[in-house]
Amino acid sequence: MKFPPITRRATLGLLAGGAASLVAPARFASAQTSSAVNFQLSWLPSVQFGGSYLAEENGVWAEKGLDVSLLSGGPNAPVEPSVMAGTSLLGITAADYASAAVAEGATFKIIAVAMQKNPFAIASLPGNPVNSPADLVGKKIGMAVANTPILAALCALNDVDINEIEIVPTQYDPAPLVNGQVDCLLCWLTDLPIAMTMAGVDNVTMLLADHGYAVHSQTYIVTEDALENQREEIVALMAGEIAGWNAYFADTDKAADLVVAKFPDLGLDLETQKVQAAKQVDLMVSPLTEEFGFGWFTDETVADNIATLGLLGREVSADLWDRSILEEIYE
Numbered sequence: 042m043k044f045p046p047i048t049r050r051a052t053l054g055l056l057a058g059g060a061a062s063l064v065a066p067a068r069f070a071s072a073q074t075s076s077a078v079n080f081q082l083s084w085l086p087s088v089q090f091g092g093s094y095l096a097e098e099n100g101v102w103a104e105k106g107l108d109v110s111l112l113s114g115g116p117n118a119p120v121e122p123s124v125m126a127g128t129s130l131l132g133i134t135a136a137d138y139a140s141a142a143v144a145e146g147a148t149f150k151i152i153a154v155a156m157q158k159n160p161f162a163i164a165s166l167p168g169n170p171v172n173s174p175a176d177l178v179g180k181k182i183g184m185a186v187a188n189t190p191i192l193a194a195l196c197a198l199n200d201v202d203i204n205e206i207e208i209v210p211t212q213y214d215p216a217p218l219v220n221g222q223v224d225c226l227l228c229w230l231t232d233l234p235i236a237m238t239m240a241g242v243d244n245v246t247m248l249l250a251d252h253g254y255a256v257h258s259q260t261y262i263v264t265e266d267a268l269e270n271q272r273e274e275i276v277a278l279m280a281g282e283i284a285g286w287n288a289y290f291a292d293t294d295k296a297a298d299l300v301v302a303k304f305p306d307l308g309l310d311l312e313t314q315k316v317q318a319a320k321q322v323d324l325m326v327s328p329l330t331e332e333f334g335f336g337w338f339t340d341e342t343v344a345d346n347i348a349t350l351g352l353l354g355r356e357v358s359a360d361l362w363d364r365s366i367l368e369e370i371y372e
Contacts, residue, residue: 077108078274081129083259084114086304088318089231090133091296092155096285098299105277121147124262130271131278136257136346140357148265150363153279153336155259155286157327158250161191164218164234165225170245174199174252183211183223191249192227194352198253215242231321239313255345256353257338259325268363280370283335290326293318334371338362 082090093111096102102109112129114120121142124132139149163182165171171180174195184192189208196203211217211226215233218226219242226233230246237244261282263275289296297314329337343362350357 076106076274077110078131078278079110079112079123079129080278081112081118081120081123081132082114083120083133083135086113086300086307087309088293088297088300088314089259089321091293091300091318092286092289093282094285094299094303095288095296096281098303099285099288101281101284102278105281107274107277107281109278109281120262121149124149124264127264127267130263130267130274132262133259134262136260136357136361137350137353137355139260139262140350140355140361143357143361144355149262149361150265150268151257151260151262151338151361152268152275152363152366153261153282154257154338154342155261155336156257156321156324157330158248158324159254159256159258160229160231160321160324161249161254162228162230162234163225163247163249164215164228164237165245165247166218167243167245169224171225171247172245173247174201176247177201177225178205180224181207181209181222182225182227183209183217184227185213186210188227190353191254194349195249195252195254197352198349215240218244230324231317235313235316235320239310239316253349255342255349257342257346261336268366272366275366276369279336279366283370286325286335289318290322293322334367336367338364 080093082093090111097109097111112118112123120132120134121138123129125142125147133155136151139151143149163171163177171177178201182192186208192206192208193203195201196206209217209223211223213228213233215226215237217223219237228234230248234244234246261279267275294315297311297318301309301311301314325335329339329342340359343359347357347359
Protein backbone atom coordinates (compact mmCIF):
# COMPACT_ATOMS: atom_id res chain seq x y z
CA MET A 42 0.00 0.00 0.00
CA LYS A 43 1.33 3.42 -0.99
CA PHE A 44 0.93 6.30 1.42
CA PRO A 45 0.95 10.01 0.52
CA PRO A 46 4.19 11.88 1.22
CA ILE A 47 4.69 12.53 4.92
CA THR A 48 5.50 16.14 5.63
CA ARG A 49 7.43 15.57 8.81
CA ARG A 50 9.84 12.69 9.19
CA ALA A 51 10.93 10.98 12.39
CA THR A 52 11.11 13.39 15.26
CA LEU A 53 14.77 13.85 16.09
CA GLY A 54 15.88 12.18 19.32
CA LEU A 55 14.37 14.13 22.18
CA LEU A 56 17.50 14.34 24.23
CA ALA A 57 20.02 13.34 21.58
CA GLY A 58 22.37 16.21 21.14
CA GLY A 59 19.90 18.82 22.33
CA ALA A 60 21.06 21.94 20.54
CA ALA A 61 24.52 20.73 19.72
CA SER A 62 27.23 23.01 18.41
CA LEU A 63 25.76 26.23 19.73
CA VAL A 64 27.89 29.10 18.62
CA ALA A 65 28.68 32.36 20.34
CA PRO A 66 25.90 34.96 20.23
CA ALA A 67 26.17 37.88 17.86
CA ARG A 68 24.00 40.99 17.82
CA PHE A 69 21.60 41.14 14.91
CA ALA A 70 21.63 44.18 12.63
CA SER A 71 19.62 47.01 14.14
CA ALA A 72 16.47 48.41 12.59
CA GLN A 73 18.42 51.64 11.90
CA THR A 74 20.79 49.90 9.49
CA SER A 75 18.55 47.20 8.00
CA SER A 76 14.99 46.00 8.17
CA ALA A 77 15.94 42.55 6.82
CA VAL A 78 15.41 39.72 9.31
CA ASN A 79 15.61 35.95 9.11
CA PHE A 80 12.91 33.77 10.63
CA GLN A 81 14.04 30.14 11.10
CA LEU A 82 11.30 27.53 10.74
CA SER A 83 11.71 24.17 12.42
CA TRP A 84 11.06 21.81 9.54
CA LEU A 85 10.60 21.40 5.81
CA PRO A 86 7.93 23.48 4.05
CA SER A 87 4.32 22.40 4.54
CA VAL A 88 1.09 23.78 5.96
CA GLN A 89 2.66 23.24 9.37
CA PHE A 90 3.90 26.80 8.79
CA GLY A 91 0.92 27.97 6.75
CA GLY A 92 0.35 31.08 8.85
CA SER A 93 3.91 32.26 8.27
CA TYR A 94 3.61 31.80 4.51
CA LEU A 95 0.32 33.72 4.54
CA ALA A 96 1.92 36.56 6.48
CA GLU A 97 4.58 36.75 3.78
CA GLU A 98 2.12 36.39 0.89
CA ASN A 99 -0.27 39.01 2.28
CA GLY A 100 2.52 41.55 2.71
CA VAL A 101 1.89 41.97 6.43
CA TRP A 102 5.56 42.19 7.33
CA ALA A 103 6.35 44.54 4.47
CA GLU A 104 3.67 46.89 5.79
CA LYS A 105 5.46 46.85 9.12
CA GLY A 106 8.79 47.77 7.53
CA LEU A 107 10.33 44.31 7.67
CA ASP A 108 11.95 42.30 4.90
CA VAL A 109 11.45 38.80 6.32
CA SER A 110 13.21 35.72 4.95
CA LEU A 111 11.56 32.46 5.99
CA LEU A 112 14.32 29.86 6.34
CA SER A 113 13.26 26.23 5.99
CA GLY A 114 14.40 23.80 8.65
CA GLY A 115 15.02 20.07 8.57
CA PRO A 116 17.40 17.44 9.95
CA ASN A 117 20.41 19.45 8.77
CA ALA A 118 19.10 22.88 9.75
CA PRO A 119 18.54 22.99 13.52
CA VAL A 120 16.83 26.10 14.80
CA GLU A 121 18.68 26.79 18.01
CA PRO A 122 22.19 27.48 16.61
CA SER A 123 20.78 29.87 14.01
CA VAL A 124 18.92 31.92 16.62
CA MET A 125 21.73 31.82 19.15
CA ALA A 126 24.25 33.01 16.56
CA GLY A 127 22.04 35.93 15.59
CA THR A 128 21.69 34.57 12.05
CA SER A 129 17.94 34.41 12.69
CA LEU A 130 16.07 36.86 14.87
CA LEU A 131 13.22 34.45 15.57
CA GLY A 132 12.96 30.67 15.45
CA ILE A 133 10.33 27.97 15.88
CA THR A 134 11.20 25.03 18.11
CA ALA A 135 9.66 23.18 21.07
CA ALA A 136 9.98 23.63 24.82
CA ASP A 137 12.00 20.41 25.21
CA TYR A 138 14.57 21.48 22.62
CA ALA A 139 14.70 25.04 23.94
CA SER A 140 15.26 23.82 27.49
CA ALA A 141 17.98 21.42 26.31
CA ALA A 142 19.74 24.33 24.61
CA VAL A 143 19.44 26.51 27.72
CA ALA A 144 21.01 23.71 29.76
CA GLU A 145 24.00 23.98 27.39
CA GLY A 146 24.31 27.71 27.86
CA ALA A 147 21.89 29.24 25.36
CA THR A 148 20.05 32.40 26.44
CA PHE A 149 16.63 31.78 24.92
CA LYS A 150 13.20 33.03 25.81
CA ILE A 151 9.98 31.42 24.60
CA ILE A 152 7.80 34.37 23.63
CA ALA A 153 4.75 32.62 22.12
CA VAL A 154 3.26 29.14 21.74
CA ALA A 155 1.59 28.17 18.46
CA MET A 156 0.49 24.64 19.35
CA GLN A 157 -1.55 24.77 22.52
CA LYS A 158 -1.58 20.95 22.57
CA ASN A 159 1.51 18.84 21.94
CA PRO A 160 1.05 16.97 18.62
CA PHE A 161 2.41 13.60 19.78
CA ALA A 162 -0.21 10.88 19.52
CA ILE A 163 -0.61 7.11 19.62
CA ALA A 164 -2.09 5.83 16.35
CA SER A 165 -3.80 2.44 16.19
CA LEU A 166 -6.38 0.58 14.13
CA PRO A 167 -10.11 0.31 14.98
CA GLY A 168 -9.90 -3.44 15.49
CA ASN A 169 -7.32 -3.06 18.25
CA PRO A 170 -7.61 0.55 19.42
CA VAL A 171 -5.61 2.52 21.95
CA ASN A 172 -8.10 4.94 23.45
CA SER A 173 -6.32 5.53 26.76
CA PRO A 174 -2.82 5.00 28.17
CA ALA A 175 -4.05 1.90 30.00
CA ASP A 176 -4.78 0.30 26.62
CA LEU A 177 -1.04 0.29 25.88
CA VAL A 178 -0.43 -2.54 28.35
CA GLY A 179 0.46 -5.73 26.51
CA LYS A 180 0.79 -4.01 23.14
CA LYS A 181 3.68 -3.56 20.70
CA ILE A 182 4.36 0.09 19.96
CA GLY A 183 6.41 1.15 16.95
CA MET A 184 8.59 4.20 17.56
CA ALA A 185 12.07 5.66 17.50
CA VAL A 186 13.94 4.39 20.55
CA ALA A 187 15.21 7.93 21.15
CA ASN A 188 11.63 8.92 21.97
CA THR A 189 11.34 6.42 24.84
CA PRO A 190 11.38 9.28 27.40
CA ILE A 191 8.14 10.55 25.89
CA LEU A 192 6.43 7.19 26.37
CA ALA A 193 7.92 6.90 29.86
CA ALA A 194 6.52 10.32 30.80
CA LEU A 195 3.07 9.39 29.51
CA CYS A 196 3.17 6.19 31.53
CA ALA A 197 4.29 7.99 34.68
CA LEU A 198 1.50 10.53 34.30
CA ASN A 199 -1.09 7.77 34.00
CA ASP A 200 0.20 5.06 36.36
CA VAL A 201 1.04 2.65 33.55
CA ASP A 202 4.01 0.28 33.84
CA ILE A 203 6.17 0.92 30.75
CA ASN A 204 7.73 -2.52 31.21
CA GLU A 205 4.38 -4.01 30.19
CA ILE A 206 4.65 -2.35 26.78
CA GLU A 207 6.90 -3.79 24.06
CA ILE A 208 8.84 -1.08 22.21
CA VAL A 209 9.59 -2.04 18.60
CA PRO A 210 12.10 0.23 16.80
CA THR A 211 10.53 1.30 13.51
CA GLN A 212 11.04 3.82 10.76
CA TYR A 213 8.68 6.78 10.75
CA ASP A 214 6.11 5.16 8.49
CA PRO A 215 2.57 3.78 8.93
CA ALA A 216 3.42 0.49 7.22
CA PRO A 217 4.45 -1.45 10.39
CA LEU A 218 1.02 -0.72 11.89
CA VAL A 219 -0.95 -1.41 8.72
CA ASN A 220 0.99 -4.64 8.12
CA GLY A 221 0.38 -5.92 11.65
CA GLN A 222 3.99 -5.76 12.86
CA VAL A 223 2.98 -3.49 15.74
CA ASP A 224 -0.27 -2.63 17.49
CA CYS A 225 0.25 1.11 17.52
CA LEU A 226 2.66 3.91 16.61
CA LEU A 227 4.03 6.94 18.42
CA CYS A 228 3.76 9.79 15.95
CA TRP A 229 2.49 13.29 15.31
CA LEU A 230 -1.27 13.67 15.01
CA THR A 231 -0.81 15.62 11.78
CA ASP A 232 1.25 13.20 9.72
CA LEU A 233 1.07 9.38 9.94
CA PRO A 234 -2.65 9.25 10.83
CA ILE A 235 -3.40 11.60 7.93
CA ALA A 236 -1.24 9.50 5.58
CA MET A 237 -3.31 6.46 6.55
CA THR A 238 -6.59 8.31 6.15
CA MET A 239 -5.59 9.52 2.68
CA ALA A 240 -4.72 5.91 1.75
CA GLY A 241 -8.14 4.71 2.89
CA VAL A 242 -6.98 3.13 6.16
CA ASP A 243 -9.26 3.88 9.10
CA ASN A 244 -7.31 4.67 12.24
CA VAL A 245 -7.72 5.74 15.86
CA THR A 246 -5.62 8.43 17.51
CA MET A 247 -5.00 9.19 21.16
CA LEU A 248 -3.43 12.59 21.75
CA LEU A 249 -0.86 12.49 24.54
CA ALA A 250 -1.82 16.02 25.55
CA ASP A 251 -5.29 14.77 26.47
CA HIS A 252 -3.67 12.52 29.07
CA GLY A 253 -1.40 14.95 30.88
CA TYR A 254 1.56 15.24 28.50
CA ALA A 255 2.15 19.00 28.48
CA VAL A 256 5.12 20.13 26.40
CA HIS A 257 4.70 23.29 24.34
CA SER A 258 5.36 22.65 20.66
CA GLN A 259 5.93 25.05 17.78
CA THR A 260 7.12 27.70 20.18
CA TYR A 261 8.79 30.96 19.19
CA ILE A 262 12.24 31.66 20.61
CA VAL A 263 14.51 34.70 20.66
CA THR A 264 17.69 35.44 22.56
CA GLU A 265 17.72 37.62 25.65
CA ASP A 266 20.02 40.01 23.79
CA ALA A 267 17.58 40.37 20.91
CA LEU A 268 14.68 40.82 23.30
CA GLU A 269 16.49 43.72 24.88
CA ASN A 270 18.04 45.35 21.80
CA GLN A 271 15.68 44.49 18.95
CA ARG A 272 12.36 44.60 20.66
CA GLU A 273 10.60 46.70 18.02
CA GLU A 274 11.57 44.26 15.29
CA ILE A 275 10.43 41.28 17.35
CA VAL A 276 7.08 42.95 18.09
CA ALA A 277 6.57 43.69 14.39
CA LEU A 278 7.64 40.19 13.38
CA MET A 279 5.31 38.49 15.86
CA ALA A 280 2.43 40.84 15.06
CA GLY A 281 2.75 39.84 11.42
CA GLU A 282 2.93 36.17 12.38
CA ILE A 283 -0.26 36.52 14.41
CA ALA A 284 -2.01 38.18 11.44
CA GLY A 285 -0.85 35.35 9.20
CA TRP A 286 -2.24 32.67 11.48
CA ASN A 287 -5.53 34.48 11.91
CA ALA A 288 -5.82 34.45 8.10
CA TYR A 289 -4.97 30.74 8.17
CA PHE A 290 -7.73 29.94 10.67
CA ALA A 291 -10.20 31.82 8.49
CA ASP A 292 -9.43 29.66 5.43
CA THR A 293 -7.20 26.61 5.88
CA ASP A 294 -7.76 25.46 2.30
CA LYS A 295 -6.32 28.73 1.04
CA ALA A 296 -3.22 28.12 3.15
CA ALA A 297 -2.83 24.66 1.64
CA ASP A 298 -3.24 26.03 -1.88
CA LEU A 299 -0.57 28.62 -1.20
CA VAL A 300 1.98 26.18 0.21
CA VAL A 301 1.60 23.67 -2.64
CA ALA A 302 1.90 26.46 -5.23
CA LYS A 303 4.84 28.06 -3.42
CA PHE A 304 6.88 24.84 -3.31
CA PRO A 305 6.04 22.99 -6.55
CA ASP A 306 9.21 20.88 -6.50
CA LEU A 307 8.52 19.25 -3.12
CA GLY A 308 5.80 16.94 -4.36
CA LEU A 309 3.30 18.06 -1.73
CA ASP A 310 -0.12 16.50 -2.22
CA LEU A 311 -2.80 19.21 -2.15
CA GLU A 312 -5.56 17.12 -0.59
CA THR A 313 -3.20 15.83 2.10
CA GLN A 314 -2.10 19.38 2.85
CA LYS A 315 -5.73 20.48 3.14
CA VAL A 316 -6.51 17.72 5.63
CA GLN A 317 -3.39 18.50 7.64
CA ALA A 318 -4.17 22.22 7.57
CA ALA A 319 -7.62 21.64 9.03
CA LYS A 320 -6.43 19.05 11.55
CA GLN A 321 -3.75 21.18 13.15
CA VAL A 322 -6.29 23.88 14.00
CA ASP A 323 -7.39 21.58 16.84
CA LEU A 324 -3.86 21.79 18.24
CA MET A 325 -3.50 25.55 17.87
CA VAL A 326 -6.89 26.95 18.88
CA SER A 327 -8.01 26.62 22.48
CA PRO A 328 -10.24 28.45 24.97
CA LEU A 329 -7.07 30.29 25.98
CA THR A 330 -6.35 31.59 22.48
CA GLU A 331 -9.99 32.38 21.89
CA GLU A 332 -9.94 34.63 24.95
CA PHE A 333 -6.46 36.16 24.68
CA GLY A 334 -5.22 35.54 21.12
CA PHE A 335 -2.91 33.33 19.09
CA GLY A 336 0.27 32.23 20.84
CA TRP A 337 -0.91 32.91 24.39
CA PHE A 338 0.27 31.02 27.44
CA THR A 339 -0.23 31.41 31.18
CA ASP A 340 1.63 30.74 34.40
CA GLU A 341 -0.53 27.62 34.77
CA THR A 342 0.36 26.19 31.35
CA VAL A 343 4.02 26.96 32.01
CA ALA A 344 3.80 25.10 35.34
CA ASP A 345 2.30 22.09 33.55
CA ASN A 346 5.18 22.19 31.06
CA ILE A 347 7.77 22.35 33.80
CA ALA A 348 6.22 19.29 35.47
CA THR A 349 6.21 17.23 32.26
CA LEU A 350 9.70 18.35 31.27
CA GLY A 351 10.84 17.19 34.69
CA LEU A 352 9.64 13.70 33.79
CA LEU A 353 11.76 13.98 30.65
CA GLY A 354 14.82 14.73 32.75
CA ARG A 355 14.83 18.49 32.21
CA GLU A 356 15.06 20.91 35.12
CA VAL A 357 13.41 24.04 33.74
CA SER A 358 12.71 27.44 35.24
CA ALA A 359 9.62 29.49 34.48
CA ASP A 360 12.07 32.20 33.41
CA LEU A 361 12.37 30.38 30.07
CA TRP A 362 8.99 31.84 29.11
CA ASP A 363 8.41 35.58 28.55
CA ARG A 364 4.93 36.82 27.62
CA SER A 365 5.80 40.51 27.39
CA ILE A 366 5.90 40.61 23.57
CA LEU A 367 2.40 39.15 23.32
CA GLU A 368 1.14 41.53 25.99
CA GLU A 369 2.55 44.49 24.07
CA ILE A 370 0.98 43.33 20.81
CA TYR A 371 -2.44 42.58 22.22
CA GLU A 372 -2.59 45.82 24.17
